[in-house]
Amino acid sequence: MSELVKEQQKFSLMLGLLLVHIARETDYRVTLGESWRTPEQAAANAAKGIGIKNSLHCERLAQDLNFFRDDKLVPPPEEVGAWWEEQGGAWGGRFGDPPHFSLAYGGRK
Ligand SMILES: [Zn+2]
Numbered sequence: 001m002s003e004l005v006k007e008q009q010k011f012s013l014m015l016g017l018l019l020v021h022i023a024r025e026t027d028y029r030v031t032l033g034e035s036w037r038t039p040e041q042a043a044a045n046a047a048k049g050i051g052i053k054n055s056l057h058c059e060r061l062a063q064d065l066n067f068f069r070d071d072k073l074v075p076p077p078e079e080v081g082a083w084w085e086e087q088g089g090a091w092g093g094r095f096g097d098p099p100h101f102s103l104a105y106g107g108r109k
Helices: 003-025 039-047 078-086
Strands: 029-032 062-069 072-074 100-102
Touching: 003 029, 003 078, 003 100
Parallel strands: none
Antiparallel strands: 029 062, 062 072, 062 100
16 A cells, blocks of 8 residues: 555544544534645646645645634634644644645645
8 A cells, every 4th residue: 555545544534533523622613625636626726826736635635624613604723723733733724724634745734
């Protein structure tokens, strides 16, 4: 099995734990945002200044999450981003993309 597939499996399990953490330990609720992205979509986004051409979404190593509190869409909370980082993940809140939760790979986040 390739190193990438092992990382994808690790990321998928980490994401499941993140969702359980949010459900059990916070007042936030989430919906899934963008997950897998084609290289063509990533390139089109990058041309518009959204994300990067070499996005980890193309590698199945990133998930965007929409956070809600009291039925309102809110910015992703720092406490959840910090928890994700403690588990070994990378959080987009550190680089201007707060909905983005990923597992760093190949020097990308
Ligand atoms: Zn993202």
